[in-house]
Amino acid sequence: MSETTRALASQGGASQVEEGTAFAPKFDANGLLTCVTIEASSGEVLMVAHMNALALQRTIATREAWYFSRSRRELWRKGATSGFVQRVIEMRVDCDQDTILLRVEQAGGGACHTGRHSCFYREVPLGSEGPITLEVRDQKVFDPSAVYGERT
């Protein structure tokens, strides 16, 4: 694919970053932004991942979600293996421009590599004393070994 060459602005002072209309994303020390991805139809939070500048630019250019995998240290087109791509309906940026919010149409069964629709399938109980035991709230909607192959 041809790379987009759309320029990203450098960050100015806080009022410019927060009140201005220049897109000046604040990448962290590893060159990454945080990205929250929600499902357009349901509003559900599907996943949180990271983007480097190239993933951000490809997402803007192609209207499909690209991320940067910190564990594999590589650019990652969501759905490249599973076919469960994310078509981006809307992108927003937060006040200090270090976090992206994507509103997407999620293809296939779900966003989570474990087989769930959302990565947030477990609840953390609040308030009570004693050891914290997670409560599973959402079941698998696809078989990850069938979609990704056996994990090693």
Place this chain on the structure above:
Amino acid sequence: MSETTRALASQGGASQVEEGTAFAPKFDANGLLTCVTIEASSGEVLMVAHMNALALQRTIATREAWYFSRSRRELWRKGATSGFVQRVIEMRVDCDQDTILLRVEQAGGGACHTGRHSCFYREVPLGSEGPITLEVRDQKVFDPSAVYGERT
């Protein structure tokens, strides 16, 4: 306040972290988790912030959102200055346990220190060529200088 002493488990292998019910949050090199906070009534994403272990434990114990401010390097009870506290209705954790999702009741006008209801008040236009100009989608719902005092 008395500190909670609820133990957080250490992370085991991937299948234990992803499929188990032990709460074993994966703090990053700076001792932080990412936290996405959504409004219970609307489902809107209000903000993304960070939690250290103490912020996490206080949030669990008090059912009010506590964060760790990276810029001020201090524990931060959301709403301590503004009164715009967040009562936590539900906490979830993601597959690899490095991100928390809070469903909250947001007191007062909004969650963003700039005066907006949500931090994600600007849209990043997709696809087109040329410089990227953000489009402001949400207006201020409170006057931050009245709530926080003049920023220096």
